Amino acid sequence: MQPKHICLLTGATGGIGQAIAQLFDAQGFQLILHGRNELKLETLQKSLKGNHHIICGDLNDAEVRRVLIDEAFADLAHQPTMLINNAGISQFKSFDEIHGDDIESLISTNLIATIDFTRLFLCRVKESSTIVNVGSAYGAIGYPGYSLYCASKFGLRGFTEALMRELANSDHRVCYFAPRATNTSINSTSVQRMNSELGNNSDTPEFVAQELLTLINSKSARKTVGWPEKFFARINGVLPEVVDKSIIKQTKEILTFARGEQ
Numbered sequence: 001m002q003p004k005h006i007c008l009l010t011g012a013t014g015g016i017g018q019a020i021a022q023l024f025d026a027q028g029f030q031l032i033l034h035g036r037n038e039l040k041l042e043t044l045q046k047s048l049k050g051n052h053h054i055i056c057g058d059l060n061d062a063e064v065r066r067v068l069i070d071e072a073f074a075d076l077a078h079q080p081t082m083l084i085n086n087a088g089i090s091q092f093k094s095f096d097e098i099h100g101d102d103i104e105s106l107i108s109t110n111l112i113a114t115i116d117f118t119r120l121f122l123c124r125v126k127e128s129s130t131i132v133n134v135g136s137a138y139g140a141i142g143y144p145g146y147s148l149y150c151a152s153k154f155g156l157r158g159f160t161e162a163l164m165r166e167l168a169n170s171d172h173r174v175c176y177f178a179p180r181a182t183n184t185s186i187n188s189t190s191v192q193r194m195n196s197e198l199g200n201n202s203d204t205p206e207f208v209a210q211e212l213l214t215l216i217n218s219k220s221a222r223k224t225v226g227w228p229e230k231f232f233a234r235i236n237g238v239l240p241e242v243v244d245k246s247i248i249k250q251t252k253e254i255l256t257f258a259r260g261e262q
């Protein structure tokens with residue numbers, strides 16, 4: 001069977017990344033799996049049916065990003081035609097507990113590295129391509145305890161939308177994919193406790209991977225996963241005051257989780 005796409009997937013060793021890798025492997029995609037941990041990457045590679053490649057390195061390092069792109073495009077017969085920027089980190093902390101280093105690391109990983117990796121990919125890709133940036137419901141809804149994460153994902157959403165419109169008349173498709181809370185280790189036990197206490201919905205990584213595939217197979221440029229987050233994201237865009245009221249009612253309680261008091 002001819003491979004559908006050769007897909008470069010960042011953060012493939014994480015919860016959502018592994019689920020995407022497994023689903024795309026089953027769908028006949030050829031994968032270039034990226035992560036920071038070689039052992040985890042090899043274990044994932046061995047667990048899949050297809051003949052996939054691995055590349056390993058920290059996306060926060062500009063030189064490493066260039067090397068990773070060189071490695072991804074090294075095989076002239078198998079050049080990637082799809083990039084899924086999935087690697088990311090999160091932080092759930094009240095703003096008064098945030099340090100300068102937290103700002104650098106979160107904005108660098110989720111925003112700067114993703115933008116630069118996209119630029120490097122587009123400089124090398126020869127024909128048409130698809131780029132999917134993995135954002136978050138918190139890229140459209142500001143949430144207490146997530147000020148840095150929201151800043152990074154709002155930024156990513158703006159970057160993706162602008163680039164999508166800029167490349168609309170080219171052969172490059174650019175999409176934004178926004179999961180809501182998903183059961184992976186990116187969420188600390190405080191986050192899990194808060195979500196369960198407040199009745200916030202949480203998805204499995206397998207469901208999220210399926211939603212991502214639905215976006216890729218559609219003609220849409222963006223997809224938010226799940227109700228009511230999909231609805232709140234839209235309302236927050238037009239009537240943020242309505243969403244302010246419903247979230248601010250819970251702020252005190254949310255911050256007790258963010259400060260580790262519950």
Ligand SMILES: NC(=O)c1ccc[n+]([C@@H]2O[C@H](COP(=O)([O-])OP(=O)(O)OC[C@H]3O[C@@H](n4cnc5c(N)ncnc54)[C@H](OP(=O)(O)O)[C@@H]3O)[C@@H](O)[C@H]2O)c1
Nearest residue numbers: 011013014015016036058059087088136179181182184186
């Ligand atoms: N889970 C959720 O609730 C949720 C909700 C909405 C959006 N998202 C988004 O979904 C994406 C995947 O999240 P996840 O839940 O699967 O998280 P995860 O399980 O923690 O996986 C994150 C992945 O990103 C990689 N990564 C982090 N920093 C990196 C760096 N500096 N350089 C290279 N790789 C790096 C990690 O590599 P290592 O294995 O080496 O750590 C890991 O493979 C993220 O962009 C996240 O913001 C998640």
